Amino acid sequence: MATHIPFCLWLTIITIPHLVSTLAQHDNYIIHMDLLAMPKAFSGYHSWYLATLSSVLDNSDDLSAKHIYTYSNVMNGFSASLSPTQLEALKSSPGYISSIRDLPAKVDTTHSSQFIGLNHISGAWPASNYGKDVIIGLVDTGIWPESESFKDDGMSDIPSKWKGECESGTKFNSSLCNKKLIGARFFNKGLIAKNPNITITVNSTRDTEGHGTHTSTTAAGNYVGGASYFGYATGKAGGMAPLARVAMYKALWEQGSFASDVIAAIDQAITDGVDVISLSFGLDGIPLYEDPVAIATFAALERGIFVTTSAGNEGPFLETLHNGTPWVITVAASTVDRQFGGILTLGDEVSVSGLSLYPGNFPSSRIPVVFMGLCDNLNELIKVRNKIVVCEDKNDTLGDQVYNVTRAKVVAGVFISNSSDLELVIQSTFPVIFINPKDGEVVKDYIKSNSAPGASLVFKVTTLGTKPAPSVTSYSSRGPSQSCPFVLKPDITAPGSLILAAWPEKIPAVEGDSLSLFNNFNLLSGTSMSCPHIAGVAALLKGVHPDWSPAAIRSAIMTTSHTLDNTLSPITDIGNDNQPATPLALGAGHVNPNKAVDPGLIYDINSEDYVNLLCALNYSKNNIKTITRSALNNCSNPSLDLNYPSFIVFFNANDSASDPDLKTAKEFHRTVTNIGEGESTYSASVTTIEGFEINVIPNNLVFEQSNEKLSYTVRIRGPKLMKETVAFGYLTWEDGIHVVRSPIVVTSLRSELLSSQN
Numbered sequence: 107m108a109t110h111i112p113f114c115l116w117l118t119i120i121t122i123p124h125l126v127s128t129l130a131q132h133d134n135y136i137i138h139m140d141l142l143a144m145p146k147a148f149s150g151y152h153s154w155y156l157a158t159l160s161s162v163l164d165n166s167d168d169l170s171a172k173h174i175y176t177y178s179n180v181m182n183g184f185s186a187s188l189s190p191t192q193l194e195a196l197k198s199s200p201g202y203i204s205s206i207r208d209l210p211a212k213v214d215t216t217h218s219s220q221f222i223g224l225n226h227i228s229g230a231w232p233a234s235n236y237g238k239d240v241i242i243g244l245v246d247t248g249i250w251p252e253s254e255s256f257k258d259d260g261m262s263d264i265p266s267k268w269k270g271e272c273e274s275g276t277k278f279n280s281s282l283c284n285k286k287l288i289g290a291r292f293f294n295k296g297l298i299a300k301n302p303n304i305t306i307t308v309n310s311t312r313d314t315e316g317h318g319t320h321t322s323t324t325a326a327g328n329y330v331g332g333a334s335y336f337g338y339a340t341g342k343a344g345g346m347a348p349l350a351r352v353a354m355y356k357a358l359w360e361q362g363s364f365a366s367d368v369i370a371a372i373d374q375a376i377t378d379g380v381d382v383i384s385l386s387f388g389l390d391g392i393p394l395y396e397d398p399v400a401i402a403t404f405a406a407l408e409r410g411i412f413v414t415t416s417a418g419n420e421g422p423f424l425e426t427l428h429n430g431t432p433w434v435i436t437v438a439a440s441t442v443d444r445q446f447g448g449i450l451t452l453g454d455e456v457s458v459s460g461l462s463l464y465p466g467n468f469p470s471s472r473i474p475v476v477f478m479g480l481c482d483n484l485n486e487l488i489k490v491r492n493k494i495v496v497c498e499d500k501n502d503t504l505g506d507q508v509y510n511v512t513r514a515k516v517v518a519g520v521f522i523s524n525s526s527d528l529e530l531v532i533q534s535t536f537p538v539i540f541i542n543p544k545d546g547e548v549v550k551d552y553i554k555s556n557s558a559p560g561a562s563l564v565f566k567v568t569t570l571g572t573k574p575a576p577s578v579t580s581y582s583s584r585g586p587s588q589s590c591p592f593v594l595k596p597d598i599t600a601p602g603s604l605i606l607a608a609w610p611e612k613i614p615a616v617e618g619d620s621l622s623l624f625n626n627f628n629l630l631s632g633t634s635m636s637c638p639h640i641a642g643v644a645a646l647l648k649g650v651h652p653d654w655s656p657a658a659i660r661s662a663i664m665t666t667s668h669t670l671d672n673t674l675s676p677i678t679d680i681g682n683d684n685q686p687a688t689p690l691a692l693g694a695g696h697v698n699p700n701k702a703v704d705p706g707l708i709y710d711i712n713s714e715d716y717v718n719l720l721c722a723l724n725y726s727k728n729n730i731k732t733i734t735r736s737a738l739n740n741c742s743n744p745s746l747d748l749n750y751p752s753f754i755v756f757f758n759a760n761d762s763a764s765d766p767d768l769k770t771a772k773e774f775h776r777t778v779t780n781i782g783e784g785e786s787t788y789s790a791s792v793t794t795i796e797g798f799e800i801n802v803i804p805n806n807l808v809f810e811q812s813n814e815k816l817s818y819t820v821r822i823r824g825p826k827l828m829k830e831t832v833a834f835g836y837l838t839w840e841d842g843i844h845v846v847r848s849p850i851v852v853t854s855l856r857s858e859l860l861s862s863q864n
């Protein structure tokens with residue numbers, strides 16, 4: 107039913123799961139207990155909880171069916187399925203502290219939309235009417251048009267400006283497009299020209315890999331109820347801009363991807379009339395004038411089209427980023443506050459939770475368990491095939507150990523690991539679970555002190571609200587940009603790890619040795635996933651402010667982002683020992699779409715400003731022409747000082763002959779546009795960076811009207827010889843309503859750039 111009603115009714119639909127559970131009488135409750143109240147007669151808290159629970163159940167009830175979990179670490183207590191009467195009885199049991207009703211299935215399983223603050227009550231979703239009439243074009247691996255996420259129920263007619271097409275081809279009929287999926291085209295002439303003998307088995311926009319189906323539905327998938335990844339992340343799925351239109355330009359093929367096809371695809375997207383282009387790929391280590399993405403997107407910029415790109419998955423090392431192009435937004439990847447896992451319950455009834463995405467069913471019985479330490483010997487592992495095997499991660503051998511435990515086909519693998527980026531190993535068809543070293547000690551002690559140790563495992567547990575989140579992922583590529591280091595990159599971070607979105611039904615969602623599992627949704631990780639989040643957010647902003655330039659949209663997204671996580675501490679970097687993330691990993695911060703709707707001030711940039719930058723990079727006339735397609739590039743005003751909402755300064759650490767006390771200074775000039783309501787006064791504040799002196803002149807900006815532009819200068823003085831590689835702070839302009847924040851990075855990387863920047 108939910109799939110065939112107009113959009114305006116969704117608000118009422120969302121409340122239905124709660125109604126159903128109330129009518130069903132029994133509900134799941136999480137019960138907090140006071141351990142000090144436990145009578146001495148009990149051997150442990152688990153048996154006390156069971157006895158407490160048992161005392162409130164009816165004679166016909168099965169205790170083991172009513173008890174769900176006993177918790178050991180996260181809290182003192184347990185969860186149970188109870189009737190209202192039983193819950194009331196429990197409340198007068200000795201030791202009862204409190205209880206909360208379990209809410210496992212939050213309605214938006216594409217949980218990242220909730221996590222970045224999107225909601226039906228206020229902010230970017232209602233203000234933009236969910237991105238209605240904004241067209242997002244993606245250059246990717248194609249699309250699976252039958253996916254429910256592309257259904258167009260309740261959508262209005264296709265905007266009249268649309269000039270695109272739905273091309274027929276192998277297994278793709280043009281009638282498959284609709285008011286949601288409004289365009290489908292494919293580009294492989296470059297690929298074929300390069301390899302004349304190649305066989306293109308599916309010569310159409312149909313997605314034979316899954317990537318494009320996932321990215322496009324992350325950006326703009328319609329709502330689909332009952333989505334999940336084999337029982338994890340269950341609920342309703344939907345993209346960031348659920349009413350925006352999707353046009354797919356397939357230029358990435360299983361057989362290879364070529365710049366020529368990519369440029370053709372972007373070119374066509376511009377002609378067709380897209381508003382936003384999302385590019386979840388990039389090319390490494392090439393100058394702007396050879397980079398097809400940089401070249402093609404310059405034209406997009408001139409037409410006012412917003413382009414979002416992925417930073418790459420080569421982290422955590424510095425200078426690994428691609429798409430460091432000044433006229434696009436470059437997106438890093440971070441985690442969300444959701445974890446998938448299971449519970450390991452030892453024979454002494456202590457349970458520990460861990461991370462897992464095991465998709466199958468698992469016996470609930472107790473199984474012998476053995477501790478193997480380093481699981482590196484296949485022959486030894488085969489000898490304990492009938493057991494749950496516990497392994498310890500050492501020297502970064504986790505991937506190999508998982509591989510060998512899987513090959514040995516033991517009953518299940520428990521891995522003790524301190525790794526906080528398990529994206530690459532967690533998605534398995536084999537029952538594996540990852541527990542932390544502290545819980546690992548509990549498990550090891552139990553196994554050591556028992557002659558016949560046993561344990562049971564439960565999977566498919568989804569936990570929301572985990573902390574800290576977000577954190578920058580280890581794999582997310584870091585700046586500075588190699589192609590244009592004078593513009594701080596990446597620009598922003600967005601959710602990228604274990605993102606649930608649509609998946610082609612005929613492509614395995616997860617594969618094992620001899621097993622392929624299929625599903626209409628899949629969990630993927632990467633900056634490929636964070637990039638379309640920003641495409642969706644940009645579509646919402648376009649919906650609210652159709653007149654904003656691409657630079658204005660980027661500025662709004664950057665200056666309103668947040669730099670604190672859900673523990674109110676600075677966002678950390680998993681790839682750097684969970685230290686606070688620098689802007690070279692994080693960009694300006696974590697996207698905050700509701701704030702971006704009303705940023706207060708905008709740092710605008712036009713195409714002439716970009717030409718001035720290209721001139722200052724000392725590109726030849728021809729190289730500049732390659733990018734701008736115009737012979738009229740006026741290089742009389744070369745400047746590396748682009749009106750960007752962030753700052754990066756290079757200091758010279760290499761020059762050991764330099765006097766460490768010698769100071770050097772660098773100035774930046776910026777112009778901000780007041781897009782708030784009329785009069786307002788902004789004051790500047792700067793966080794201290796040790797050893798550096800930062801002045802903002804003037805440090806008050808008094809605007810008398812809307813759209814007024816005012817300029818300021820930032821002067822950064824510091825030692826010529828910098829001690830650390832990267833230090834950072836923030837410049838913030840505030841008028842009492844708006845907070846307009848820009849990151850400042852000072853670095854001794856690329857010290858040879860110092861002189862050119864001055």
Ligand SMILES: *[C@@H]1O[C@H](CO)[C@@H](O)[C@H](O)[C@H]1NC(C)=O
Binds near residue numbers: 274279280281
């Ligand atoms: C495409 O679909 C339409 C409508 O379902 C059908 O009439 C037509 O024959 C199909 N064309 C091809 C080439 O399969």
Ligand SMILES: *[C@@H]1O[C@H](CO)[C@@H](O)[C@H](O)[C@H]1NC(C)=O
Binds near residue numbers: 301302303
């Ligand atoms: C293509 O195939 C033909 C015939 O098999 C062969 O002669 C030719 O060298 C191949 N060309 C390329 C570029 O591989």
Ligand SMILES: *[C@@H]1O[C@H](CO)[C@@H](O)[C@H](O)[C@H]1NC(C)=O
Binds near residue numbers: 274275298306309
């Ligand atoms: C793919 O389809 C296009 C358009 O229908 C056609 O021009 C081209 O020759 C086809 N290519 C191959 C390799 O079949």
Ligand SMILES: *[C@@H]1O[C@H](CO)[C@@H](O)[C@H](O)[C@H]1NC(C)=O
Binds near residue numbers: 482483485506507
């Ligand atoms: C996995 O097993 C293979 C074969 O026994 C062995 O060569 C390899 O070293 C093992 N890997 C690890 C990390 O133990």
Ligand SMILES: *[C@@H]1O[C@H](CO)[C@@H](O)[C@H](O)[C@H]1NC(C)=O
Binds near residue numbers: 480500501
């Ligand atoms: C792990 O690394 C340490 C230090 O690098 C080394 O001494 C040790 O032998 C390694 N252990 C294994 C099992 O490879």
Ligand SMILES: *[C@@H]1O[C@H](CO)[C@@H](O)[C@H](O)[C@H]1NC(C)=O
Binds near residue numbers: 524543
């Ligand atoms: C695990 O990681 C945390 C945070 O990075 C660190 O403090 C701790 O020492 C590590 N523990 C082990 C056993 O490696």
Ligand SMILES: *[C@@H]1O[C@H](CO)[C@@H](O)[C@H](O)[C@H]1NC(C)=O
Binds near residue numbers: 742
């Ligand atoms: C180039 O720009 C400068 C200043 O922006 C201007 O004075 C000059 O007329 C321009 N030259 C051409 C050829 O457009």
Ligand SMILES: *[C@@H]1O[C@H](CO)[C@@H](O)[C@H](O)[C@H]1NC(C)=O
Binds near residue numbers: 760761856857858
């Ligand atoms: C550092 O200085 C040495 C000697 O002047 C020079 O050869 C080298 O290229 C410099 N390295 C960088 C990264 O600037």
Ligand SMILES: *[C@@H]1O[C@H](CO)[C@@H](O)[C@H](O)[C@H]1NC(C)=O
Binds near residue numbers: 722723724861862863
């Ligand atoms: C461009 O060339 C000028 C003059 O040779 C030089 O001062 C400047 O540092 C160069 N800029 C860059 C970015 O290399």
